Amino acid sequence: MTQGIQTGPRVVALVGPYASGKTTLLENILFMTETTRRRANGERVFGDDSVEAKALSMGVDINLASVHYLGDQYIFFDCPGSVEFSQEMRNAVHAADIAVVVAEPEPEKLQALSPLLRDLENDGIPHLLFINKIDHSNVHIRDLAAALDEVSARPTVLRHIPIREGEEITGYIDLAHKRAYSYGRDGQSELIDMPATLAEQVKDERFHMLETIADFHDELMEELLEDIDPPSDEVFKDLADDMASGRIMPVLMGCAHEGYGLRRLMKALRHEMPGFELASTRMMPKKSRESCAYIFKTRHLPHMGKMSCGRVIKGTISDGLHLGDNKISGLYRLHGTELKKTTIADAGDVVLIPRLEGVATGETLGGTDAPKPQALQPVYSVAVIVEDRKDEVRLSEALTKLLDEDTSYAIEHREDTGQLILWGQGEIHMRAALARLKDKYGVNVRFGMPRVPYKETIRRARTQHSRYKKQSGGHGQFGDVTVEIRPQAPGTGFRFSEHITGGAIPKQYIPSVEAGVKEYLLHGPLGFPVVDVEVELKDGQTHSVDSSDMAFKMAGRMAMAEAMPECDPVLLEPVERVQVMAPTAHMAKINSLVASRRGQILGFNNRQGWPGWEQIDAEIPTAEIQDMIIELRSLTQGTGTFQHEFDHLTEIGGRLKDKVLGTAGAAST
Numbered sequence: 001m002t003q004g005i006q007t008g009p010r011v012v013a014l015v016g017p018y019a020s021g022k023t024t025l026l027e028n029i030l031f032m033t034e035t036t037r038r039r040a041n042g043e044r045v046f047g048d049d050s051v052e053a054k055a056l057s058m059g060v061d062i063n064l065a066s067v068h069y070l071g072d073q074y075i076f077f078d079c080p081g082s083v084e085f086s087q088e089m090r091n092a093v094h095a096a097d098i099a100v101v102v103a104e105p106e107p108e109k110l111q112a113l114s115p116l117l118r119d120l121e122n123d124g125i126p127h128l129l130f131i132n133k134i135d136h137s138n139v140h141i142r143d144l145a146a147a148l149d150e151v152s153a154r155p156t157v158l159r160h161i162p163i164r165e166g167e168e169i170t171g172y173i174d175l176a177h178k179r180a181y182s183y184g185r186d187g188q189s190e191l192i193d194m195p196a197t198l199a200e201q202v203k204d205e206r207f208h209m210l211e212t213i214a215d216f217h218d219e220l221m222e223e224l225l226e227d228i229d230p231p232s233d234e235v236f237k238d239l240a241d242d243m244a245s246g247r248i249m250p251v252l253m254g255c256a257h258e259g260y261g262l263r264r265l266m267k268a269l270r271h272e273m274p275g276f277e278l279a280s281t282r283m284m285p286k287k288s289r290e291s292c293a294y295i296f297k298t299r300h301l302p303h304m305g306k307m308s309c310g311r312v313i314k315g316t317i318s319d320g321l322h323l324g325d326n327k328i329s330g331l332y333r334l335h336g337t338e339l340k341k342t343t344i345a346d347a348g349d350v351v352l353i354p355r356l357e358g359v360a361t362g363e364t365l366g367g368t369d370a371p372k373p374q375a376l377q378p379v380y381s382v383a384v385i386v387e388d389r390k391d392e393v394r395l396s397e398a399l400t401k402l403l404d405e406d407t408s409y410a411i412e413h414r415e416d417t418g419q420l421i422l423w424g425q426g427e428i429h430m431r432a433a434l435a436r437l438k439d440k441y442g443v444n445v446r447f448g449m450p451r452v453p454y455k456e457t458i459r460r461a462r463t464q465h466s467r468y469k470k471q472s473g474g475h476g477q478f479g480d481v482t483v484e485i486r487p488q489a490p491g492t493g494f495r496f497s498e499h500i501t502g503g504a505i506p507k508q509y510i511p512s513v514e515a516g517v518k519e520y521l522l523h524g525p526l527g528f529p530v531v532d533v534e535v536e537l538k539d540g541q542t543h544s545v546d547s548s549d550m551a552f553k554m555a556g557r558m559a560m561a562e563a564m565p566e567c568d569p570v571l572l573e574p575v576e577r578v579q580v581m582a583p584t585a586h587m588a589k590i591n592s593l594v595a596s597r598r599g600q601i602l603g604f605n606n607r608q609g610w611p612g613w614e615q616i617d618a619e620i621p622t623a624e625i626q627d628m629i630i631e632l633r634s635l636t637q638g639t640g641t642f643q644h645e646f647d648h649l650t651e652i653g654g655r656l657k658d659k660v661l662g663t664a665g666a667a668s669t
Contacts, residue, residue, distance in 0.1 A: 008276055008348030009066070009073040011311065012269060013093040015120075016102035017112045017638070018058060018081035021132040025102055025256035026065060026078050032187060032262055033067040035336045039259070052435035060085050060432045061405075062092050062297050064309070064350070066334035069266050075334060075350050083115065083638050084426040087408035088297075090119060090373040091361055094283065095296040095311040095350075098243075098273040099127040100265070105137035105253075107147035111637045114151040114583055117249075118610050121153050123373070124282060126244050126274055130265055131253040134162060135169050135183070141205075145251070153611050154249045155212050157239070159268075160261075161205050162253065163195060172253060172261070173198065175206045176235050187259020213238050216247050236271065244274035276348040283313045285367030289323060291315030292366035293351070295359055298404045306404065308356040310365065317351065318344045323366040330354045361407050376408045377643050378423030379629040382430050382447040391443050398441035402433060409433065416529050417451040426629055452623045454660060455572040455649055456524045457532045461486040464563035467541075468555040477548060479555030480541035481505070481513055485563050488532045490649065494521065498537040505540040509552040513537055516556025525565040527664050531572070531649070535560070571657050572649040574622040580632070581607050581615050582640035589635045590616055597624035619647060 014022040031039040053060050063078040077096060079089040093099050099120055103113055120127045129148065141161050148156040163171040163180065171182035171192065180198075181189040194202065210230065214221040217238050223230045242248040252268060254261015283294045297309035321328045332339040332352040345351040356365065364370035386395055399422070403409050408429070412421040424430050430447060437443050463484045470477040488495065496514045505513070517535050524530035540555075578599070580590055587604075594601055599620035607613035620628070625644060632640040652660070 008346065009075045009350060010269065010273060011075045011077070011096045011098075011276075011279070011348075011350060012273070013077040013079055013089070013096035013099045013125075014102060015079045015089050015093065015099050015116060016081055017083075017104075017109070017116075020081060020102045020104055021256045022081060022102045023059060023063075023078055025130070025132065025262070026063075026076050028187065028256055028259050029076070029262055029266070030065060030067060030337070032259060032266075033069050035065070035067045050436075051439040052432040055435040055439070056428060056431060058082060058428075060088075061299075062088050062309075064334055065337045067336070070270060072270060074266075074269065082428060083112075083633070084424070084429040085406075085408075085432075086116070086119075087373075087376045087406065087425070089116070090123075090376075091296045091407070093120065093125050094123065094371075094373045095279065095294055096125065097276060097279050098269065099125050100269075101127055101129045101249075102132050102256075103129060104133050105131050105139050105144055107139065107143060108637075110144075110147045110151055111583065111639060113148075114612075114639050115641070117152050117154075118613075119374070121246065122609055124246055126246060126278070128243060128250040128252060128268065129156070130261070131251060132256050134253045135255040135258060135260060136167070137162075137169065138167065148249075148251065150612070152249050154247065155215075157209050157212050157242075157248045157250045158205060159209070159239075159250050160253045160264075161198070161201065163198065172264075173202055174264070175202070175209050176239065177232060178202070178206065181264075183255075183258070183260045187262050189260070189263065210235070213242050213248060216242055216245075240272040240274075243272060244278060279311075280313050280347065282371065283311070283364070285313075285364050285370030287369055288314060288364075288367035291317050291321065291323065292364055292370075293317060293353075294364050294370065295356070295361055298361045300401045300405060304354060306355055306357065308353045308359060308361075308365075310351060310353060312345050312347050312349045312351065313364070313367070314347055315366075316344060316346050317353075326356055326359060326365060328353060360404065376425060378408065378410050378425065379642060379644070380426050380430065381412075381421050381423045381450050381626065383419045383450045384422050385446050385448050387444040387446065391445070394441070395437070395443050395445060398437050398443045401441060402436055405436075414450075414453060416453045416455075419451060421450050422447070426633070427627075450626065452626075452660075453574055454528045454664075455531045455574075456526045456528045456569050457490075457530060457572060457649075458485070458487045458564065458567035458569050460566070460568040462563045462567050463538070464559045465539075466555055466559035466562055468551055468558055469546075470551075471546075476543075476546040477551040477554070478543035478546035479509070479513075479548075479551035479553075481537060481552065481555045481559055482539040483513075483517070483556070483559045483563070484536045484538055485560070485567055486534045486536070487567075488534050490532055492532050494518070494531065495534040496537075497534070500537060500539070505537070505542055505552070506547075509542070509547065509549060510537065512549040512552040513540075513556035516553035516558075517560055519553070520557045520560035520564070525569045526571055526661060528571070530564070530569075570651050571653070571660060573652050573660075575619050575647050575650050576622055576625060576644045577647040578618050578620045578625070578642050578644045579615050580618065580640065580642045581610070581613060582632075582636045583612055584614050586636040586640060587614050587616070590632070590640065593628070593631060593635060594618050594620065597621070597628060599624065620644075621650075622646075 030036040059080045077092040160172040162169040293310040295310045410423040465482045467480040521530040602617040
C-alpha cells in the first residue's frame with residue numbers, strides 16, 4: 001500500500017553500473033533539497049574522496065548523505081558501480097528500504113544490470129529503475145523495455161514515456177497520472193497539454209502497465225475486462241504494493257546532470273517505497289537482545305579510528321549501552337554530508353559507532369543467527385611483497401584494516417611457495433588495495449604474480465643405504481640408515497614407518513631420521529614439495545660415541561637426496577573444480593575460454609534461481625585461473641563470474657613441464 005510519512009529516515013541505496021550517473025544523481029538531489037549549495041555540472045561536488053578513489057578516478061566505497069524532502073528524511077547510500085566492488089553494494093542494500101537502480105538508455109549496456117538485478121531479486125530487496133541520460137537518447141522506449149525484460153526476472157513496468165522533439169527529449173508523460181510534463185530549467189517540470197501525436201501510444205502503454213499489475217490484483221483485472229479506467233489512487237496503491245512485494249520493477253526516467261526527473265523520483269520514493277518494517281523483517285536476527293543493529297560498513301578514519309556504520313533494527317541504542325561484549329562509546333548521525341554527535345538512536349536510524357572492536361561488516365550487534373548478505377568468493381590473486389622487512393608488522397595491521405573495510409578481500413599464507421597471497425575481485429580491486437596499503441596505511445609494498453603451488457611425486461620404488469660420517473676433532477658425527485621409498489596412491493600424502501630389529505638404531509634417533517626425510521621432501525629433485533610417498537626405515541648402524549640426533553637427521557636427508565632422482569620423479573600441477581556462470585547468450589564464448597585454458601568441461605546446468613543463466617562445470621589448472629576473471633568479464637560484458645576450489649593434482653610433462661621447470665630455475669637464481 002502507499003506508505004505515507006514515517007517518523008524515521010527512509011533509506012535508499014543508489015546502485016548501478018560504473019558511469020551510469022549515480023553520484024551525479026545524488027549530487028543534484030542534494031542541491032535540489034538545498035542540502036548543498038552547488039549543483040553538479042560535470043565536476044564532482046560530492047562523492048568518494050578516498051586515496052584509492054582518486055588513484056582510480058572512480059568510486060570504490062559507499063558514500064552516505066542525508067536530505068529532507070517534503071518533511072521526510074532520506075538517507076542515501078551511493079554504492080560503487082564496478083562489479084569488482086559489488087560486495088560493498090550487497091552489504092549496503094541489505095540495510096536499505098529500497099534500491100534505485102541507475103542505468104543508461106542503451107539496450108546493449110543493460111546486460112550489465114543482470115547480476116545486480118538477480119542479487120536484488122534473490123535477497124528480496126524492493127527496487128525501481130531510473131533510466132538516466134534520457135535527454136539525448138534515440139532509443140524507442142518499447143525497445144528499451146524489451147531489453148529490460150531480458151535482464152529482469154520481475155516484470156518491468158514503464159511509468160513514463162518520453163516526449164520527443166526532433167533529436168531531443170523535452171519532457172515525459174506519467175502513465176499513472178495520465179499527465180504530460182516538459183523539462184524546464186534547474187530540473188523543474190511544467191504540466192503541459194497531452195501531445196495529440198502521442199495519444200495512441202499513451203493509451204497502449206498505460207494499458208500495458210495496468211495489464212501487468214492486474215496479474216496480481218483481481219479487482220483491477222475486472223475493471224480492465226469491463227473497459228473501466230481505474231482511479232489513480234487504486235493504481236498507485238497497487239504499484240506500491242507490487243514493488244514492496246517484489247512482483248514488479250517500476251521504471252522511471254530523467255537526466256541527473258540536468259536535474260530532469262529528480263522530483264518525480266523523490267515523489268515516487270515518498271509515496272510508494274515500503275516502510276522500515278519490511279527492511280527490519282529482512283534484517284532481524286533469530287535471537288536478539290532488546291536492541292540490535294546491523295553493521296553494513298566499517299571504516300578506519302584518521303584521528304577517529306575504527307568507525308562502524310549501522311542501522312538500528314530493533315529497540316534503542318544509546319551512548320554507554322552494553323550489547324554483549326561491546327559498549328557503545330559514542331554515536332554519530334548523518335547531517336547532510338557531515339557527522340553530528342548524538343546520544344540515542346531508534347529503530348530505523350542510521351548511525352556511526354566508533355571503536356567497535358571485534359565487530360565485522362555484515363554482523364549484527366546485539367543479535368545472533370541474523371541473515372547476512374551473500375559473500376563473494378575471491379577470483380583474482382596477487383602476491384604481497386614488502387619492500388622493507390621492518391614493515392612486516394605494519395603490513396599485518398594494514399591488511400587487518402583492509403579486510404575490515406572490504407570483506408571481499410581474503411588473505412592466504414602459502415607455506416609451500418613462501419608467499420603471502422591477497423585475494424580479491426579483479427585487477428581494479430587490487431589496485432585499490434595497493435593504494436590503501438601504500439597511501440592510506442603507509443606500508444611500502446608491491447604486488448607480484450603468485451607462484452603456482454606445483455608438487456612432485458615418484459613412480460618407482462627404491463631402497464637406499466646412506467651413511468653420514470664426519471670427523472672434525474673430538475667427537476665426530478655418525479649416522480647410518482637404510483630406507484625404502486615407495487610411491488603411494490594420489491591424495492594419500494606422506495607416510496613414515498620403521499621396521500628396526502635388534503636395536504640397530506636406538507629409538508631416540510628414529511624421529512631424527514624422519515625429520516631429515518621430511519626436510520628433503522620440501523624440495524624434491526625437481527625443486528617442488530614431494531607428495532604421496534612412503535618412506536620406511538628398515539635398517540642402520542650406530543656409533544657409541546659419534547652418533548647423535550643431528551647425524552641421523554643428516555643421514556635420512558642424504559638417503560632421500562641420493563635415492564629420489566632414481567625414483568622416476570614426475571611433476572604435478574593443481575587442478576581446480578570450477579563453476580562458470582553467465583547469461584545463456586555467452587555460453588559459446590565461455591566454452592572456448594575454458595578450452596583455451598586447458599580446461600575440461602564436465603557438464604552444463606541452468607543456474608539455480610537465475611532465469612536466463614547457465615553454469616558450466618569444469619576442471620581447470622590453477623595456473624590458468626590466475627587472470628581468467630579478466631577475460632571472462634570481457635567476453636560477457638562484465639556479467640560472467642566463477643567459483644572455484646582445489647580438486648586434485650595431475651601429472652604434466654612435455655613442453656609444459658620444461659617451461660615450469662625453466663621458470664622455477666630462473667626464479668631461484
